[in-house]
Amino acid sequence: MHQDVLLGGRYRLGAQLGGGSEAYVNEAWDLLSGKTVAVKIFRSTNSLDNAPFRRELEIHGRLRHRNIVRILDSGDTDSRGDGAGVGQDNRHFVVMELVAGKDLRWILQDKPASPEQTAAWMTDVARALAHVHRRGIVHNDIKPGNILVDFASDPGGPGVAKLADFGIALNGRHGVPNSSSGTPHYLSPEEVCGGTSTTASDIYSLGLVALECLTGTKAFPGPPLESMVARTLGEPRIPGTVRRRWSMVLHAMTDPDPAGRPSASQTVGMLRRLSW
Structure with a gap:
């Protein structure tokens, strides 16, 4: 074209x-x-x-x-x-x-985001997830490249984060696509093991994105297969440089057990309290 x-x-x-x-x-x-x-x-x-x-x-x-x-x-x-x-x-x-900004993958190339930026962006995305989850939709591909930050609509602030690309989203009418079920570095443990992506899987992936914002590096780096296997062996390592309150939120979002993770609405509340 x-x-x-x-x-x-x-x-x-x-x-x-x-x-x-x-x-x-x-x-x-x-x-x-x-x-x-x-x-x-x-x-x-x-x-x-x-x-x-x-x-x-x-x-x-x-x-x-x-x-x-x-x-x-x-x-x-x-x-x-x-x-x-x-x-x-x-x-x-x-x-x-057309969002007047960049995606998180581009933004994080040079340096990590600040805790304040991360809290604002992740709260925005969690709000978007709460909206879609209430409608029976699983995004199924939460990653930095699918989160755009609109700086023009928030001059002087951290920018407004917007969720994009529902190309492999799931709902009652559309099941798991044949071509893909998420990006390897951000899959939840249950997806790595062949399970179905759920709303809890979106929260896990968002937890990995939040950790990457704070550290500047992927939680499970390396080739896709190596990264996925590491997901089944334990929780992501959270460096000591990450504040304790942040660490508690990240541990909850990336709980290996989907039932132990907060809902999107609960995640909004947890992230908002980080700004207090």
Whole structure:
């Protein structure tokens, strides 16, 4: 897909912002609203193999929350309506708000976040999880790359964290996808052992992200297989440099027993108390 292509007769593609195995994301100019947006274009050109697109649209598209990246529109490259040539391959796309910031993976490249930043961002994501969990949805891929921090809407503050990418989310209608069940370095012990991802699994993954924010390093580093095996042998090591109150929260979120972890709503309360 080339830059300057017009999708749906409305969205003029700009620079590519990122991508994964199932889709890539481009900046785009919405000619109708005059705003800049993000367009997620799915790689599959098989109209029968559109499960990732349907999952994103049917699960993510219905969510409205301050801490969840909002889907604005959807379509396919064959419905451009302007005669602009984009080749013979028809692909589905969703249009999302463009967050004026970076994802946590990029932010943590240079140095760890402060405890205050971490508490603010993780509280935001826990609020988003409480919202989706109440609706019977498991995100199933909590990791730094799926958490965007919007600095523009919080000038002078830590920024507002927003949860993105529901491409492998689970709910009553959409079960475990064939292609993936989360990112190896952030899987819960039960997922590593072949169990089903649950709301408690999202909390475990968020605990690993919080620990990475505070330390600047993954809780279980190394190659994916080595990292996953380490998850089954014990809890993540929390350095002595992490404050005791933080340590208690992280131990609760990463309890090896899913039943021992707090719910998303309880996690919000625990994280908020860290700021007092």
